[in-house]
Amino acid sequence: MKGTYELHETVYYNENGQKDGDYSSIFIFGLPHVLGHYKNDQKDGRWITIAESGDTLMIETYVNGREEGLHVSFDRKTGTRKREFYMKNDRKDGLYREYDPENGELIYEATYQYGRINGKERRLIVTNRYDYWEISTYINGRQSGPFESRYVKNDRIREVGECRNGRRIGRWKLYDIDGKLEKEWEETK
Secondary structure, three states, rough: OOOOOOOEEEEOOOOOEEEEEEEEEEOOOOOOEEEEEEEEEEEEEEEEEEEEOOOOOEEEEEEOOOOEEEEEEEEOOOOOEEEEEEEEEEEEEEEEEEEEEOOOOOEEEEEEOOOOEEEEEEEEEEOOOEEEEEEEEEOOOOOEEEEEEEEEEOOEEEEEEEEOOEEEEEEEEEOOOOOOOEEEEEOOO
């Protein structure tokens, strides 16, 4: 958070001296900054971080001190969703998405399993000519399998090929926006 703000903190403790119960951190001017709950000295349940403007910055879910479940963060300036993903045992697990903070449009998407990308990854590449999506396949965190990129404007193929262990292999093709083959080459090593 930008700036220096004085906060008032409310924490409850059990008979063993452990944090236990609702937690709040309040800006001196009265608005909440962090709201959550402790159980046996560990974060538990939904935790919300709020900006000095009153806008929500982040929502996290905890079970026995470990981040578990939906995690959403928001842009401080625009208030739009920036990132959302699921956590399991403090690791990303499931769908992960990032959004453009200016317009809220999807710019990145991947599936995680046990903290590693597994399956398809889509990434928006913005250029001064034609924007395109790169679609990669991952197996256990390593880029392996088919790769393609598609123009945003007309969904035509821009580039196709294959990757193995993070490296390009075999025959690759590059097309212009009208679908005309511009370049074809063989990747070695």
